[in-house]
Amino acid sequence: MKVIIAGAGAMGSRFGLMLHQAKNEVILVDGWPEHIDNIKKDGLKANFNGEEVVAQIPIYHQNEVASVDFSADLVILFTKAMQLDAMMKEIKNMVGTNTKVLCLLNGIGHEDVIKKYVPLSNIILGNTMWTAGLEGPGKAKLFGNGSIDLQNLGEDGRDATEEVIACLNKANLNAKYSGNILSSIYKKACVNGTMNGLCTILDSNMAGFGETDVADAIVESIVSEFAAIAKMEKADLNIEEVLTQIKSCYNRETIGLHHPSMYQDLIINNRLTEIDYINGAIVRKGKQYNIETPYCSFLTQLVHAKEQILGAK
Incomplete structure (x- = not known):
């Protein structure tokens, strides 16, 4: 799948790296200049369960993505809650009528913002038990295991998320559908x-x-x-x-x-x-x-x- 990680901090780096390793076409979008510069220069570095890895993943500042030619199948949101609306505005040119948007932010009510940009049937709310940290700009620390519960907000429910769940599980992100x-x-x-x-x-x-x-x-x-x-x-x-x-x-x-x-x-x-x-x-x-x-x-x-x-x- 073609995947945008919108918010490439600690958790975004984890998901971006694991989806990249599973051979998806991934781009990272973030707003931290030093983090972006380090990844552009040296790749995304990670201490991944004790192993030092480096992944060459394209990364863009959210202010420059309007000119990027990329049509996403899936957007995974990891911004801070107060940055969500601005991020959705910046990436809207890469979000098509069939793009699924998976929200994994902390807090409540984010669907009210997302539905301004995509139909309810394309919104997936999730709750993740994965953890991650940053040792510095461009360097993630990833240990342990985790999982994701998710649910599509449209009438098709589970059927509309099958491809997303398969993509996440191919990357060993342990996703499962939740009825509530x-x-x-x-x-x-x-x-x-x-x-x-x-x-x-x-x-x-x-x-x-x-x-x-x-x-x-x-x-x-x-x-x-x-x-x-x-x-x-x-x-x-x-x-x-x-x-x-x-x-x-x-x-x-x-x-x-x-x-x-x-x-x-x-x-x-x-x-x-x-x-x-x-x-x-x-x-x-x-x-x-x-x-x-x-x-x-x-x-x-x-x-x-x-x-x-x-x-x-």
């Missing part, structure tokens, strides 16, 4: 909607927050708001299962000493966060469904205040 991807997305969003914002505001790793006397009460209040919105969107969310998963993040012996991605974006790298597409999305949908979401609203406001205080860009 929103449940997986909301479950993951509950983890992000608690650990990300709270650890960022409290300047804490997950274990430090989890060991406070009030952690469970705060988490349960936030999850209850996510669950109320999920119910309105016919997403089956098992609250006890979600709470168990969140509380497992407190474990110092596993991932408890980790600082979530929002903390890394804002506190370490002074970047704007994706709070509007996690807790902020619950606030917007709460207004739509006439559901009160005070905890998500307050946490969203606190994170924005922190962004402004720190002068995040």
Whole structure:
């Protein structure tokens, strides 16, 4: 297949490399000049399960793709949520009537942006358990195994995704069809909607927050708001299962000493966060469904205040 990886950071580099190795025609599109320059000059480098590999994959800055002659069969989205609309505008000349668009972004409601550019029948929502990191511009660190759950939003459902699933599985990306991807997305969003914002505001790793006397009460209040919105969107969310998963993040012996991605974006790298597409999305949908979401609203406001205080860009 002819594949565009839109957002070629850590996860985009993983998917681009694995699809390239499976003999697909892949191009990378990103907005980080140094990352782009290094890949153009030296190829995409990766420590891939302990093996050093280099792949020569074409990469373009998103501002220059309007002139690129490439008609995609599949677009895989890995941008930051707030960059999604701009990316879709930039690549629209490479998206045809039959191009499938697979969204693997964190957060909720991205289909509302994507459907401005492609029909609902071409949109595939996914949730991935793959992980990846960047050791520097042009150099990825890829360890472990993972999987992808995905669902087409059109009436044809699974039939419309068979070719995409086959392509992903040929690249050993372990894709499978889900009858209710929103449940997986909301479950993951509950983890992000608690650990990300709270650890960022409290300047804490997950274990430090989890060991406070009030952690469970705060988490349960936030999850209850996510669950109320999920119910309105016919997403089956098992609250006890979600709470168990969140509380497992407190474990110092596993991932408890980790600082979530929002903390890394804002506190370490002074970047704007994706709070509007996690807790902020619950606030917007709460207004739509006439559901009160005070905890998500307050946490969203606190994170924005922190962004402004720190002068995040």
